[in-house]
Amino acid sequence: MSFEVSLTGREQELVDIARAFTAAEITPNAGTWEHERIYPRDTQLAAAAAGLGGVLVPKEDGGEDVSHTGACRIFEELASGCMPFTFSMVVHNNFANSLARNGTAQQKQKFLPDLIACRKIGAFLLTEPGMGSDAQAVSCMARPDGDGWVLDGEKAWISSASHAGVLSIYAQTDPEKGWRGIMCFVIEAERDGVHRVGPYAMAGGHALGTGGFRFEGVRLTRDDVLLEQEAAFKGAMGGIDSARFFVGAMCTGMVNAALTRSLEYVATRPAFGQTVGDFQGIQWMLADVATDIEAMRLLTYSAADTWDKGGNASMAAAHAKKFATRAALTRLTDCMQVMGANGFKIDEVAARHFSSAKMCQFMDGTTEIQNVVIARGLQKQARG
Numbered sequence: 001m002s003f004e005v006s007l008t009g010r011e012q013e014l015v016d017i018a019r020a021f022t023a024a025e026i027t028p029n030a031g032t033w034e035h036e037r038i039y040p041r042d043t044q045l046a047a048a049a050a051g052l053g054g055v056l057v058p059k060e061d062g063g064e065d066v067s068h069t070g071a072c073r074i075f076e077e078l079a080s081g082c083m084p085f086t087f088s089m090v091v092h093n094n095f096a097n098s099l100a101r102n103g104t105a106q107q108k109q110k111f112l113p114d115l116i117a118c119r120k121i122g123a124f125l126l127t128e129p130g131m132g133s134d135a136q137a138v139s140c141m142a143r144p145d146g147d148g149w150v151l152d153g154e155k156a157w158i159s160s161a162s163h164a165g166v167l168s169i170y171a172q173t174d175p176e177k178g179w180r181g182i183m184c185f186v187i188e189a190e191r192d193g194v195h196r197v198g199p200y201a202m203a204g205g206h207a208l209g210t211g212g213f214r215f216e217g218v219r220l221t222r223d224d225v226l227l228e229q230e231a232a233f234k235g236a237m238g239g240i241d242s243a244r245f246f247v248g249a250m251c252t253g254m255v256n257a258a259l260t261r262s263l264e265y266v267a268t269r270p271a272f273g274q275t276v277g278d279f280q281g282i283q284w285m286l287a288d289v290a291t292d293i294e295a296m297r298l299l300t301y302s303a304a305d306t307w308d309k310g311g312n313a314s315m316a317a318a319h320a321k322k323f324a325t326r327a328a329l330t331r332l333t334d335c336m337q338v339m340g341a342n343g344f345k346i347d348e349v350a351a352r353h354f355s356s357a358k359m360c361q362f363m364d365g366t367t368e369i370q371n372v373v374i375a376r377g378l379q380k381q382a383r384g
């Protein structure tokens with residue numbers, strides 16, 4: 001890597017652990033997870049045992065308290081082996097961090113030790129079958145009832161839905177208030193009235209266990225409230241900025257792994273009395289891949305750095321996610337192209353990452369929504 005971020009000693013240690021873990025536990029198994037549609041529970045437990053289950057959680061709550069820049073480097077390493085597995089860990093780590101920072105002492109005691117050890121996996125439930133980009137149009141209803149609420153409705157496109165043990169659920173408690181009426185509840189997935197939907201069959205990325213939840217008369221109490229009215233929607237949108245540059249980091253890891261493999265392949269593949277890598281056309285294609293990796297890294301780590309310094313990272317995160325997901329899709333096809341037909345085999349790293357790169361263009365806001373964020377930011381700047 002020619003661009004390196006500055007990390008603390010412990011952060012660098014965790015990046016090294018993530019790199020070794022990827023080589024030993026993720027890359028050799030990622031193809032099987034995809035072919036057999038396996039959600040790798042055991043690998044999540046092993047990742048937690050290696051220290052990767054609560055990287056953002058404060059030290060006093062049992063976590064590693066790494067910066068978002070440090071977390072990006074960890075997720076970049078893991079995603080070079082398998083992006084869907086990594087995304088399950090990204091959502092889980094974000095969840096544990098949010099619980100540590102917003103939860104009551106009782107909620108932290110109840111859930112955090114199991115989350116940090118990955119004995120239970122966390123899921124973030126905002127999207128619904130009838131709503132994605134327009135997140136304030138939540139239609140899952142938590143109807144006030146005595147001291148608590150009764151929850152009905154459905155959530156869709158939830159990472160780790162197949163196995164999650166703890167759920168943060170965004171539900172409308174007062175439709176007249178619009179987004180201000182949305183609250184966030186944290187409950188165990190085994191509560192009466194909670195039903196899993198799926199997992200979905202997708203174009204790829206099955207290690208993520210993506211699916212939904214249906215709620216039928218689920219009783220919620222005050223103890224289940226994670227974020228109150230107004231704070232819940234603001235919290236969800238605030239967290240999305242960091243999720244966006246984490247996607248940038250994962251894309252960087254995927255394309256870098258594909259470039260490494262393509263360089264190795266073209267150096268030995270014979271054609272017309274030389275190697276494929278001797279053709280300037282092939283060299284230039286890979287040079288363009290390398291240029292985009294540099295740009296993905298700079299945008300991603302600049303957004304993470306802005307966040308870590310307490311700045312407003314919204315526009316930087318949107319630029320990073322938009323560019324990195326577009327570049328990943330284009331450059332992974334280039335990495336496949338230089339390998340000829342062999343690059344199209346699903347066991348080849350670029351081919352396997354290809355569907356994951358497309359997946360990245362939906363999660364945490366589509367490419368078009370990044371443009372909405374950027375355009376709004378530009379207009380605000382122009383108004384002064």
Ligand SMILES: Cc1cc2nc3c(=O)[nH]c(=O)nc-3n(C[C@H](O)[C@H](O)[C@H](O)COP(=O)(O)OP(=O)(O)OC[C@H]3O[C@@H](n4cnc5c(N)ncnc54)[C@H](O)[C@@H]3O)c2cc1C
Binds near residue numbers: 133363
């Ligand atoms: C693999 C995967 C995992 C996911 N994990 C989670 C999760 O854990 N939790 C969760 O809550 N959600 C999750 N999501 C859902 C994700 O956040 C939504 O897919 C995303 O917000 C887009 O919503 P949508 O798919 O309903 O698209 P829609 O909102 O229906 O959009 C359809 C199209 O219209 C475009 N569009 C919409 N609004 C505008 C606009 N204002 N201007 C221009 N174009 C627009 C979109 O860009 C898109 O191209 C996941 C999605 C995927 C694919």
